[in-house]
Amino acid sequence: MRMNLTVNGERHMLEEVRESESLLFVLRERVGLPGTKNACEQGRCGSCSVLLDGMLCCSCLVPAVQARECSVTTVEGLAGQGGPGEEDGPDSVQRAFLDAGAVQCGFCTPGMLLAAHNLLRHTPDPQEAEVRQALAGNICRCTGYQHIVEAVLLAAEYRRAERGALVQPDGAP
Ligand code: FES
Ligand code: FES
Structure with missing residues (x-):
């Protein structure tokens, strides 16, 4: 699936995103922002926390395709x-x-x-x-x-x- 995602104010067009990909995976591997950490990948540790349209969430639990057209703030977006x-x-x-x-x-x-x-x-x-x-x-x-x-x-x-x-x-x- 092709999808738009705004990360720290920057819009990204992502191609061929699979339904199995988490928002965490997309942030780290497709957008290239490794600040958001992957530890348990089961929603138990909070190391993958981001703001998704202003709501704190565990990005490992969010299917990336559900975040299309959304706005994400990661730890990289706090700097500055x-x-x-x-x-x-x-x-x-x-x-x-x-x-x-x-x-x-x-x-x-x-x-x-x-x-x-x-x-x-x-x-x-x-x-x-x-x-x-x-x-x-x-x-x-x-x-x-x-x-x-x-x-x-x-x-x-x-x-x-x-x-x-x-x-x-x-x-x-
Ligand atoms: S990686 Fe542990 S809650 Fe997401
Ligand atoms: S897990 Fe090492 S500082 Fe928290």
Whole structure:
């Protein structure tokens, strides 16, 4: 099947996509974005998390043909969404993971970043319990989750600071 897919704002025309191909496979092997990781390929680990038309999902469970004409955000699409003056750098969630020491092997990290980004879009000032709930579908094999949770809370602080920097002194956005 021929299909269109928009990934991180870029439109791709894909040829001869088989019904057996997952969105995860297409992102990695056809679009050439290996940031989204494949681990269990059974919807159990969250390492393949992406935003599909704004909804967090496990891309290993989505048949690619069901995503035709959809818009996908992968971890590669988070970079460059940093705050003022950081348009070319990592975004606030990525910086917070680095600053909080929340990355070890990094295999789970892309999925964690997407889950954290998704949480902060809807809940900009989360409590720790809300962070833990938002990350419940993402498994890390390397470490406990404390640094990861701290990173998400730090990212919320960074985003608050970025929003503050975008507000003019008279309060106008
Ligand atoms: S690879 Fe998709 S949930 Fe594990
Ligand atoms: S940092 Fe290695 S699996 Fe999470």
